[in-house]
Amino acid sequence: MQLNELELQNLRHLIGGHETVAKKLDAYAANCNDPQIVQMLQNDAQAARNSKQQLMSFLNQQ
Template identity: 40%
Template sequence: MAHLTTLELEDLRHIIGEQKLAVEKLNAYSQACRDPELKQRVEQFARQASDNVQRLMTFLG
C-alpha cells in the first residue's frame, strides 16, 4: 500500500466521518419507516455505507 500524504489522510478521515454519520442517520430513518419496501432500501443503504467505512479504514493501517 502506498503511503498517504497528510492531505490525503485528512481527506480520508473526513470521508470516513461522513460515511459513519450516514450510517447513523440511515439507521434512524429505517426505524421510522412504516413502508416495508422503503425500510428495506434504507437498511440496504446503511449497510453499504457501513461497508464503505470498513473498506476505507483499511487505508489507515
C-alpha cells in the same frame, strides 16, 4: 504506499461522512412504516458501513 497529511485528513473526513450517513439511514429506517422503504434504507446504511470499512483499510496500511 504512504499517504501524505492531506490525504489522511481527506480519508478521515470520508470515513466520518460514511458513518454519519449510515447512522442517519438507520434512524430513518427505524421511523419508517413501509417495509420496502425500511429494507432500502437498511441496505443503504449497510453499504455506507461497508464503504467506511474499505476506507478504514487504507488507514490500517499506514
